[in-house]
Amino acid sequence: MKKFLSFFLACFVALTLGACGKAASNQAGSNAGAAQEQTKKTVVDVLDREVEIPSDVKKVVVTFNLEEYLAVAGEGGVDKLVGYSHAYWEGRREDAWDTYTKAFPQLKEIADVGYNDGISAESIISLKPDLVIMSAPVNFSYIESSLPLFEQSGIPVLFVDYHSQTVETHSKSTLALGEALGQTKRAKEIVDYYTEQMKVVTDRIAKLSDSDPRPNVYMEFSRGVNQYGNSWGKKMWGPLIATCGGVNIAYDFGDGNSVDVNPEMVIAANPDVVIFAASPQTDISDNIVLGYGADKKAALAALTSYENRDGWGGLNAVKNHRMGAVYHDLSRHIFDFAGVQMMAKMVQPELFKDIDPEANLKEFFERYMPVKLEGVWTVSLSE
Numbered sequence: 128m129k130k131f132l133s134f135f136l137a138c139f140v141a142l143t144l145g146a147c148g149k150a151a152s153n154q155a156g157s158n159a160g161a162a163q164e165q166t167k168k169t170v171v172d173v174l175d176r177e178v179e180i181p182s183d184v185k186k187v188v189v190t191f192n193l194e195e196y197l198a199v200a201g202e203g204g205v206d207k208l209v210g211y212s213h214a215y216w217e218g219r220r221e222d223a224w225d226t227y228t229k230a231f232p233q234l235k236e237i238a239d240v241g242y243n244d245g246i247s248a249e250s251i252i253s254l255k256p257d258l259v260i261m262s263a264p265v266n267f268s269y270i271e272s273s274l275p276l277f278e279q280s281g282i283p284v285l286f287v288d289y290h291s292q293t294v295e296t297h298s299k300s301t302l303a304l305g306e307a308l309g310q311t312k313r314a315k316e317i318v319d320y321y322t323e324q325m326k327v328v329t330d331r332i333a334k335l336s337d338s339d340p341r342p343n344v345y346m347e348f349s350r351g352v353n354q355y356g357n358s359w360g361k362k363m364w365g366p367l368i369a370t371c372g373g374v375n376i377a378y379d380f381g382d383g384n385s386v387d388v389n390p391e392m393v394i395a396a397n398p399d400v401v402i403f404a405a406s407p408q409t410d411i412s413d414n415i416v417l418g419y420g421a422d423k424k425a426a427l428a429a430l431t432s433y434e435n436r437d438g439w440g441g442l443n444a445v446k447n448h449r450m451g452a453v454y455h456d457l458s459r460h461i462f463d464f465a466g467v468q469m470m471a472k473m474v475q476p477e478l479f480k481d482i483d484p485e486a487n488l489k490e491f492f493e494r495y496m497p498v499k500l501e502g503v504w505t506v507s508l509s510e
Contacts, residue, residue: 170306173288173299174263180283180307184257187308188240191215191262192287192300194223195461198495199304199314205231205497209254214242220456222407222419222502230498248273252280258307259283264290290459292367294325301461317461317495324464324487328471331478332372342399344373344474345444347388349403349429349452351413352436356404357385364404364458367467373400373474394438400474401444403430406455417454421503426452430506449473451507462491469505476509 167179188210189196197204211234216224228234238254241247246269251259259277261270263286270284277284285307287300298318305314335341346364348356358377359365362384368375376396380386405415405426415429416422430452434445444450451473457466468484485504492500 170303172286172303173296174286178283178285181257184308186256188251188254188256188259190246191265192289195289196260197497198461199301199310200308201310201313208237209256210238210240210251212242213239226419226498244269246270248276252282256282260285263288292459294322297321321464327482328467335372341372341374342474343376344368344400345376345393345398346402349405349415351411352432355388355390358388360386367470371471371474397443399443401450402470402473403452404455405452415452417452417503419502423503426503426506448508454504462488473507
């Protein structure tokens, strides 16, 4: 009997422990499943798409907005980068390319995923990124048909928009990047800084009365005195002229991203202010050069030479020395508030004589960008 009771008790204990073990195993599996579900988060991008993104993003591909990514990602952002569009910088924005690759030589070795219609979904997928960041205005039309390939591969694509040049799209894009990259606090700080700097312009312009002068303004991409560059009507730099309290003489020149310039129309419009968008051009030597590593004396000399352009001697802008230039890539970026402030000082100088846009830009770079701001970003003949 004792042997039987001992055997029965042993079986009971074994069955009990087995059941407990199975229950524990089931509970562990349930916990593991719950943990697996918690490894992703939903981020709403600028196109209002709900994007499922890993909570811990370690590998990133960026097509257009590399500077915006680096600003929000903060320290270590370059180390997570496994692919980006080289052509947006190399050979196109050579001054920025040289500056960033000097600070981070590994950028030269990181995979090139193509540019615009040359973007390769297959090459991006082969890099197995945790996140792909694309520009909605620049990339969507090229990549839309390939989005199912990313979905099938389980690779999230987040769209941002800094091209629309509104505080709303800048803010929404930056906050989405912050959520995706686990940098919500930093992204909020950037949005607050950007909003505050834009209000410096918009709040003052809003106080102008109907009787306050709004000068006629002409903007042109600097390609040299003897070669007219394009201007802007309803896009890019064009709408910002009104934001800065001026009237864009090229507003009705066309509806494209840029518009062709008719020299006779410029002379007939007799602008009160002329502003050039300037940057290094590898195939031109007599344009205005601004940007990383630029020389202020040389930039001013190039700007002054435009006073001698054929037919310009009688322009109000030339007679009153109201000509200036801003760095071309101070538009459509996370720090483009500085470009707006620079324009505002040229268009409405009395309203903004106390504002130092270059100092504000420098402060932004010191806080959020991974490279030093060394160069010349604006020049004016009124200096």
